[in-house]
Amino acid sequence: xxxxxxxxxxxxxxxxxxxxxxxxxxxxxxxxxxxxxxxxxxxxxxxxxxxxxxxxxxxxxxxxxxxxxxxxxxxxxxxxxxxxxxxxxxxxxxxxxxxxxxxxxxxxxxxxxxxxxxxxxxxxxxxxxxxxxxxxxxxxxxxxxxxxxxxxxxxxxxxxxxxxxxxxxxxxxxxxxxxxxxxxxxxxxxxxxxxxxxxxxxxxxxxxxxxxxxxxxxxxxxxxxxxxxxxxxxxxxxxxxxxxxxxxxxxxxxxxxxxxxxxxxxxxxxxxxxxxxxxxxxxxxxxxxxxxxxxxxxxxxxxxxxxxxxxxxxxxxxxxxxxxxxxxxxxxxxxxxxxxxxxxxxxxxxxxxxxxxxxxxxxxxxxxxxxxxxxxxxxxxxxxxxxxxxxxxxxxxxxxxxxxxxxxxxxxxxxxxxxxxxxxxxxxxxxxxxxxxxxxxxxxxxxxxxxxxx
Numbered sequence: 001x002x003x004x005x006x007x008x009x010x011x012x013x014x015x016x017x018x019x020x021x022x023x024x025x026x027x028x029x030x031x032x033x034x035x036x037x038x039x040x041x042x043x044x045x046x047x048x049x050x051x052x053x054x055x056x057x058x059x060x061x062x063x064x065x066x067x068x069x070x071x072x073x074x075x076x077x078x079x080x081x082x083x084x085x086x087x088x089x090x091x092x093x094x095x096x097x098x099x100x101x102x103x104x105x106x107x108x109x110x111x112x113x114x115x116x117x118x119x120x121x122x123x124x125x126x127x128x129x130x131x132x133x134x135x136x137x138x139x140x141x142x143x144x145x146x147x148x149x150x151x152x153x154x155x156x157x158x159x160x161x162x163x164x165x166x167x168x169x170x171x172x173x174x175x176x177x178x179x180x181x182x183x184x185x186x187x188x189x190x191x192x193x194x195x196x197x198x199x200x201x202x203x204x205x206x207x208x209x210x211x212x213x214x215x216x217x218x219x220x221x222x223x224x225x226x227x228x229x230x231x232x233x234x235x236x237x238x239x240x241x242x243x244x245x246x247x248x249x250x251x252x253x254x255x256x257x258x259x260x261x262x263x264x265x266x267x268x269x270x271x272x273x274x275x276x277x278x279x280x281x282x283x284x285x286x287x288x289x290x291x292x293x294x295x296x297x298x299x300x301x302x303x304x305x306x307x308x309x310x311x312x313x314x315x316x317x318x319x320x321x322x323x324x325x326x327x328x329x330x331x332x333x334x335x336x337x338x339x340x341x342x343x344x345x346x347x348x349x350x351x352x353x354x355x356x357x358x359x360x361x362x363x364x365x366x367x368x369x370x371x372x373x374x375x376x377x378x379x380x381x382x383x384x385x386x387x388x389x390x391x392x393x394x395x396x397x398x399x400x401x402x403x404x405x406x407x408x409x410x411x412x413x414x415x416x417x418x419x420x421x422x423x424x425x426x427x428x429x430x431x432x433x434x435x436x437x438x439x440x441x442x443x444x445x446x447x448x449x450x451x452x453x454x
Contacts, residue, residue, distance in 0.1 A: 027116040030106070032098035035090050035148075041141040049142025052135055054276040055284065056128075056201040060269065061085045065433040071095075071149040076122050077229065078215065081158040083122045091148040104140045105133070109178060111168070118168035120156075121176075121215060129179035130200035175216035194291025197284060204292070207233035207269065223295050225363065230432050231268035232367050234358055238296050241361045243411070244307040245299045251289035256282070258385070259347045262311065264357040265385040267371055268432070314353045329405030332398055336390065337406075351387070360410040365403055365422060372399055373423075374431040391431075396423040 053059070062085045064073035072087035090097040096104065096114070103114035111125035112118060119125060131139075161167060181200055183192045198204045207228045209217040218224070225235035234241060244250075244262045258274040259265040266274040277285060299307075340351030354360055359368035375389030390399065400419040407416055416422070 027112045029116045030103040033100045035097040038145045045141045049138035054279045060272040068149045071151040072153045084153040089149045101140045118165040124203040124206045127203035130181035194287035242358045248293040264352045329401035332402045354410040399423045
């Protein structure tokens with residue numbers, strides 16, 4: 001009898017817990033509405049929404065390669081399976097055309113869609129929750145005035161039980177803190193504006209912070225570097241591998257132009273970010289740079305001296321190795337790379353001086369390997385550096401030898417292990433669509449930012 005009572009108590013407790021969890025996880029649908037009249041939105045609100053959407057890099061995730069702007073369908077690989085971005089055009093059947101602003105606001109602030117479904121944090125609502133009501137209204141106006149596109153994303157490829165969306169409510173209990181952004185009274189207005197944009201709309205930490213096994217950003221390693229779609233998002237805190245420390249001005253120029261002489265060029269997903277920031281007001285770019293530069297803290301005198309020595313060395317390149325005997329990697333470098341990277345032509349017309357580039361000093365060779373294999377082709381309608389790829393002309397062994405030489409000559413870090421295996425894996429994976437900005441700015445968005453259009 002005692003055992004029966006114990007079992008009954010356990011079952012009862014489980015039922016109560018399950019009912020309580022469902023009560024917490026369940027969210028009511030929000031009634032659909034007819035698509036709003038696009039003429040009802042104030043033009044200044046639309047212009048502001050266009051700038052915010054660009055700063056948030058919305059097109060990068062919500063546009064499939066070769067697809068229509070914001071129509072969704074892009075595959076977003078995660079450790080738990082592939083998630084496909086949704087259609088956020090105002091199409092009433094497959095997009096968000098029937099969403100009232102209340103539903104749009106709930107998705108950004110709480111991670112719940114109009115139908116009441118919990119959203120996967122691949123949609124970074126843990127950052128978007130910081131947005132002000134005014135900015136959400138501007139974004140809503142912008143997306144509701146985009147071209148309607150009828151497009152249904154493929155079903156997510158997430159295995160049971162992770163495909164049960166209600167479980168995401170449990171994830172939120174541990175890892176999600178609802179906004180909005182609270183200014184830091186000890187900091188300047190510019191710093192707070194930069195923090196609001198970086199932590200919120202631009203969701204910089206979504207890429208630049210490592211994640212735990214449950215896919216949440218590690219708060220203890222904030223901006224400590226992450227990996228996304230085969231690329232490194234380098235650490236921006238004190239662990240930054242940049243040979244020359246970033247400061248506000250270098251970050252401002254990098255975010256505005258996509259390159260900086262003492263750091264290199266934007267590539268991979270970051271290239272799309274910079275492409276979108278081309279329409280962001282200069283004051284906001286400066287604010288982002290001010291905030292991000294503060295993350296690493298003050299630069300030590302020792303590191304500053306080392307950086308100055310590197311800059312001096314870059315002005316007077318040593319050329320071939322002092323031994324006078326070329327290794328195979330060194331020979332390949334002088335035959336294929338030195339013509340641009342040691343030409344002393346400044347960016348963007350010459351190659352970055354690799355002694356200053358973060359690539360050779362990175363924690364792994366992913367970024368520099370992608371660029372060597374696939375190059376940096378010109379992007380239609382977007383600013384971009386150009387470099388040929390060597391996948392067709394160099395073998396795995398030759399590329400591994402080249403990268404080994406570049407690592408040894410242009411950094412003070414230990415050799416990357418298993419280089420030939422990494423080259424083979426990267427080649428077999430094929431060229432990522434993030435080699436360069438794949439989509440650029442939506443033409444209507446660009447017109448709004450320029451003050452053109454109806």
